[in-house]
Amino acid sequence: MKLFKLRGGVHPEGWKGLAAERAIRVLPLPERLFVPLQQHVGAPAQPLIKVGEHVLKGQIIGASQGFISAPVHASTSGRIVAIGDYTAAHPSGLAAPTVTIESDGEDRWLETDSPSDPFSLLPEEIAAAVGAAGIVGLGGATFPSAVKLNLSRKNNVRTLIINGGECEPYITCDDRLMRERASDIIEGVRLIRYAVGAVDVMVGIEENKPAALASMRAAAAGTEVQVIAVPAMYPMGWDKQMIRALTGREVPADGRSADIGVLVHNVATAYAVRDAVRFGRPLVSRLVTVSGGAVAEPGNLEVPIGTLVETLFQYCGGFSEKPARMVLGGPMMGIELFTAAVPVVKGTSGVLALTAREIGSTQASPCIRCSSCVRACPVGLLPLEMAAHIRAGDSNAAVSRGLKDCIACGCCSFVCPSHIPLVHYFNFAKGELMEQERGKLKQEATRKLADERIARTQRIERERQEAAEKRKAAREAREFAAKQAALQTTTEVA
């Protein structure tokens, strides 16, 4: 099949060999699991359980709230020992509401009835099952999958693209999943296709994963699913880049892929959809790559959601040398961890312990206007211009140059010969703009409150005056009547 030309992108050293040949291992059940109530884009889940309660694996512990939200389930059977703040997998190191489960060691599933043939369900029922299973985009975006399914069905999406582009260096969990569980993925893909009524189904896999390509092709033989090799480059796993490579179409700047009739899901999401629809099993575990030069035995683990990152490192033989930096996710877009005592969440694809050699120097020097960043940007922005405006304190000028389209992929920072922290500037400016936006909303709300208060005090004052006048009038009328009566009596007497 003909592929289409792509814009920008970089070719970082892959480091995939560290973990790619290690088969998936199931992590032994940890004693305690820390399950955050928000692991997705949108509103956090509302806790449904009490401290001391016993839960079964797969039992719902947090209910979805609002249109864009997802429920959270117990990752093992055991007792709820705490509901409260626990350090989140977030660069700030702040705490987030988390449910702590003490495992009872049985790992007993909640009994659910599952359909004998999932394809006999209605498309809406599949979307509902996906929503109830708490499935979110496992490629890292963590957008609730059921919302995407429902929107796509309404928008008459014709093309379904399954994203097997795992472009972050070191990360190999999707690669292993495709090699070892290809037929399950294909069944999930066919379920998604059935749920949205798509016509074409394409699975895009980078050509640097020949084993995954071969096993997926074998599993897809005889089905309507096409498996296509795409060039190996970063950021091939960006959904819009995958759409461009396979269809040649570009998603508009503030649009979604549904606007051009395309739905994109990650391979791991398709696998989770199959588990949810066929077995009624919610998303309570995921594959995580543990890698990096400082890890003694890198590998790919199947991990219950809520396991601490330090447990993963320990299981992989600990550190062969002191890591210079720990990263959650890949080295390009991942976040730096200041402590390994944070839980694995639905969006965690990997945890890395990197050595000083792997990180390199970060001393920034002046911009030489070489425009390497412009050529590398897959979105077609001018990173050097935007960063210069932000440094001068004018984030709005950066917005007019397309800051909101920046996906923070890190290509610009990666190629910059002056080591300017370009993405850091963009993240800062995006945060600053969000804060201004929040401030504006709050100001509008408080102004309304102030106006209402003024109106209320005026009304109370007016009513008081009116009441006083009424009383005065009544008193005068009474006095007048009394005077009249007195006058009458005097005349009668006379």
Next chain:
Amino acid sequence: MITALTSLTILGAILGLILGVAARVFRVEGNALVAELVDILPGSQCGQCGFPGCAGAAQALAEGRAPVTLCPPGGRAVAIALAAKLGVDADVSGVQDSVPMIAEVREELCIGCTRCFKVCPTDAIMGAAQQIHSVFREACTACGKCEEVCPTESVKLQPVPVTLHAWYWNKPVTQTMQTVAA
């Protein structure tokens, strides 16, 4: 001569009529600029700028009697918006400074006197006589009126606590500018 006179007279009459109608149809109530400035200001009528309420401040701004940096609760965003509206260059670098604040009731000191909730311009304090009062964070503009009237120093303005939702990266500190300057 007569044609010239009549044509000019008719022209004058018609144009005058148009002007007269336009003056009625497009009539502007008060100073439009002041109304727009009032829209930008927070509207909590706290009086920290020294003018009687936000309308007074807007009037002063429109007349050039006050700097665009006059509004402490509005902070930097309001100062920038005002400067843009008035078309003036303003040094807003000194404004940000005041970290966003919020009123907080120290419950062990609150005697339930209701004074603070009576003065709060945005109804951000809930309370009743002999009951501990509490602040709605979303509604508080940090105008400080409650702090002034509290007899036990129970209400204090505190910096807004950072939440996971509101946190964002700080601005990168680079050597670049200093290197260029040197």
